[in-house]
Amino acid sequence: MVSDTESPRSTPEEGEGDWGVDAALGAATRAARAATDVASVVGSSLPARLAAAAAKRLTEPLAKEGHEVRERLVTDAGPAARDAIQRVTPGVIDAVNINEVLAAIDMDALLDRIDIDRLVGRVDVGGIVAKVDVNELVQGVDVDGIVSRVDVAAVVERVDVDALISKVNLDSLLERIDIGLLLDRIDLNLLLTKIDLNELLKNVDLNALLENVDLDALLDSVDMNSLVNKLDIDSLVRNTEIGSLIAQSTSGIAGEALDVVRSQGVGLDNFLNRWANRVLRRDPIALPAGPPLLIELAPLALPSGQSDSQKAQP
Amino acid sequence: MTDISQRELGVTQQGHYAGAVSRLVAFCCDQAIATICFSIATASLTYIIVVITPDNYQLQIPSPLLSGFYVFWLFTYYAYPWSTSGKTAGMAILGLRVVQRDGSQTSLRCGILRTIMFPLGFITLGLGFLGIITNREHQALYDRIAKTTVVYDWDARGARLRFLARSAAPSSPDYLASQAMEGPTEPV
Numbered sequence: 001m002v003s004d005t006e007s008p009r010s011t012p013e014e015g016e017g018d019w020g021v022d023a024a025l026g027a028a029t030r031a032a033r034a035a036t037d038v039a040s041v042v043g044s045s046l047p048a049r050l051a052a053a054a055a056k057r058l059t060e061p062l063a064k065e066g067h068e069v070r071e072r073l074v075t076d077a078g079p080a081a082r083d084a085i086q087r088v089t090p091g092v093i094d095a096v097n098i099n100e101v102l103a104a105i106d107m108d109a110l111l112d113r114i115d116i117d118r119l120v121g122r123v124d125v126g127g128i129v130a131k132v133d134v135n136e137l138v139q140g141v142d143v144d145g146i147v148s149r150v151d152v153a154a155v156v157e158r159v160d161v162d163a164l165i166s167k168v169n170l171d172s173l174l175e176r177i178d179i180g181l182l183l184d185r186i187d188l189n190l191l192l193t194k195i196d197l198n199e200l201l202k203n204v205d206l207n208a209l210l211e212n213v214d215l216d217a218l219l220d221s222v223d224m225n226s227l228v229n230k231l232d233i234d235s236l237v238r239n240t241e242i243g244s245l246i247a248q249s250t251s252g253i254a255g256e257a258l259d260v261v262r263s264q265g266v267g268l269d270n271f272l273n274r275w276a277n278r279v280l281r282r283d284p285i286a287l288p289a290g291p292p293l294l295i296e297l298a299p300l301a302l303p304s305g306q307s308d309s310q311k312a313q314p
Numbered sequence: 315m316t317d318i319s320q321r322e323l324g325v326t327q328q329g330h331y332a333g334a335v336s337r338l339v340a341f342c343c344d345q346a347i348a349t350i351c352f353s354i355a356t357a358s359l360t361y362i363i364v365v366i367t368p369d370n371y372q373l374q375i376p377s378p379l380l381s382g383f384y385v386f387w388l389f390t391y392y393a394y395p396w397s398t399s400g401k402t403a404g405m406a407i408l409g410l411r412v413v414q415r416d417g418s419q420t421s422l423r424c425g426i427l428r429t430i431m432f433p434l435g436f437i438t439l440g441l442g443f444l445g446i447i448t449n450r451e452h453q454a455l456y457d458r459i460a461k462t463t464v465v466y467d468w469d470a471r472g473a474r475l476r477f478l479a480r481s482a483a484p485s486s487p488d489y490l491a492s493q494a495m496e497g498p499t500e501p502v
Contacts, residue, residue: 265336273447276448280448
């Protein structure tokens with residue numbers, strides 16, 4: 001809306017030299033208005049209408065010729081009008097102050113008159129998206145800058161974690177996780193150093209844990225013979241109460257006497273064998289220690305020292 | 315060789331060929347046991363006959379018959395154990411056992427044949443026993459005929475544990491405290 005004060009119309013002071021023309025136009029206007037009033041009064045009477053009909057009949061050839069002239073004028077006036085507009089437009093643009101024009105527009109009223117839904121409905125969103133290079137668009141985004149502006153704590157506080165977790169399909173998620181790769185990346189030593197095992201074990205119900213253990217299956221999987229062979233029985237007997245228990249249970253005089261007699265007998269046997277081997281020039285290592293079946297079973301009966309005894313023989 | 319080292323050596327010989335000394339001692343024990351048992355048996359038999367017969371009947375057993383009984387008793391004494399368990403009473407004391415050459419248990423044939431051939435050692439003036447010392451498998455003449463041999467069979471493991479237990483110091487609190495101050499002991 002253009003205000004009167006800012007109108008580009010020339011004021012009387014500005015058009016001081018054209019006052020004569022303006023006065024003539026004003027007089028003509030008033031005369032035309034008066035003639036129109038008179039004509040309307042006269043024209044509505046019956047004689048006037050009869051006269052108009054007669055005049056229309058008499059001027060029909062003239063009217064036809066005038067119609068042709070008007071149509072020709074419209075056809076021929078197009079290019080001429082475009083030339084005139086092209087010549088005039090730059091000057092008009094220079095003369096128009098765009099800022100003033102925009103300031104004068106009531107944007108609210110203008111927007112109220114626009115049907116946004118219809119406008120959006122005419123937009124080809126798919127076509128626009130297809131033309132957009134998303135990768136280039138993403139590369140141009142300063143993600144760090146955006147993230148640095150985000151108040152993560154506030155965002156997290158607004159998140160309903162329970163609802164979020166309830167929507168997660170853990171089975172599907174776990175199936176997609178490569179546990180082996182995950183464990184390879186974990187420094188277990190570092191992890192274990194941070195674990196307070198004492199505190200952890202305090203919270204473990206060992207009784208309940210052991211109730212769930214199938215001891216029979218566990219023992220079936222243990223090679224007891226291999227386990228017993230690894231035991232240092234001699235050290236066990238020497239350094240524990242087992243030794244004293246054995247001594248108490250088998251410390252009869254007869255048993256001890258038998259051990260002594262047998263041990264002495266074996267010692268004398270070996271003494272005699274050594275001399276026999278020396279006389280007969282035999283290598284005691286090359287001699288069979290005993291029948292094959294018994295020697296193969298001997299390690300089961302002898303805790304240790306078999307090789308030592310053989311080495312002890314000269 | 316000290317007493318301890320002899321014991322250590324002895325308990326590691328289970329299943330090995332037995333030497334001459336052990337076998338000789340075992341034989342002596344067997345002979346003593348067999349003779350004592352036979353004497354007790356004949357004396358008992360004589361006493362019973364005297365008791366149950368009237369007029370103080372004196373039993374006179376002919377020497378050949380008595381010798382025959384004695385030989386039969388000796389045969390039974392040796393043949394039965396050698397055919398079954400492989401060890402007589404004397405061998406059990408010394409921890410010896412008769413086995414076949416491969417180490418398997420003796421059969422009835424082995425036991426009887428060994429018993430029958432056993433006197434060959436004496437008949438040959440002791441030469442039949444020399445194989446116990448000179449033979450690679452410590453076989454006497456009768457062993458070679460019966461295809462048997464003698465091995466150590468006593469509970470070496472139990473004996474070793476008993477020996478270790480006896481040789482270990484008492485486990486009193488004072489002793490354990492002194493052991494802890496001296497440090498760990500060397501395993502055997």
